[in-house]
Amino acid sequence: MKKLSKSLFASVLTAALCSSLTLCAQVKIGTNPETIEATSNLEVEASTAGRKVKVDNTSGQLTISDGTQGTGKVLTSDATGGASWQDKDVLCNSFEASRTSQTIATGASTTLIPTTENFDPSNAYNVATGVYTVPEDGVYVFTGSANDGGSATGVRNSIISILSDVKGNLTLANSADLAYTKGIWLSVSAITKAVAGEKITLKYSVAHVSGTNPTNINIGAIRFAGSRMDCNTN
Structure with missing residues (x-):
């Protein structure tokens, strides 16, 4: 063969x-x-x-x-390399929440809890607790504002701050000693390198200086917002 x-x-x-x-x-x-x-x-x-x-x-x-695929989404990786499609807005991890008024006790730092979400695509803000849980590592900017006033007699000093459970106060602003009858409007902003799971809150306190010390005081025009900065929004 x-x-x-x-x-x-x-x-x-x-x-x-x-x-x-x-x-x-x-x-x-x-x-x-x-x-x-x-x-x-x-x-x-x-x-x-x-x-x-x-x-x-x-x-x-x-x-x-x-x-997870969808029109206009981008492919991203988690910490272990697992890929999934995400909305571009979610990648920016932006949120904004507001509230008309909230009553707080004087003499203590209280978490302001805006109960209306204007937007929060990553679902990282909790309207029940006022806590924003950072979804992923990155550089974030946070802002907050509120006002107080009332008919009580005497003088008070008000403080607004943005607090991290990891780093403590990121920033704060306080008023000069003013009569309760004079309105105070305070705002703060902070830029920080945050880690996934870090919890951010907006705090407000009214310290009584002199006169009749009211038990509670009304905080109005509350706004709390934040956004990851190191993301592509194009």
Whole structure:
């Protein structure tokens, strides 16, 4: 028996492996390995229906369908390298909350709790507690403002501050000693490098200086907001 030439052997092997053009051009890994979309060169399919990574055989476009995909989203990584699609607004981790008024006790630093969210796409602000939990590491800017006044007699000094449970006071502002009957409007802002899980709150206190010490005082026009700065908003 004559031996097959090297070129003939290669031809026979190629024919055996590539019994069809589809088999030669396409690779499927994972669930349903025998079924692949006609337009795909490569597919890696998960056991969950519709979850797959594929490469188009004409354009070379990569498609990642993991259930988080959507129009205008960007692909991001978590701390362990796990990828998911996120809204661009979520990446900026911005929020703003407000409240018309809140009654606080004098002589103590109290967390202001704006109960109306104007926006919070990452759902990181808690309207029940007034706490913003930093979703991911980054450089953030926080701002807060409020006012107080009343009919009580005497003099008070008011302080507003932005507090981190990791770093303490990030910033504060206080008024000159003024009569309760004179309104005070205070605002603060802070830029900080925050870490995921860090809790940020807006605090307000009224220190009684002289005269009749009221038990409570009304705080009005409350606004608390923040945004991650080192993100692409284009």
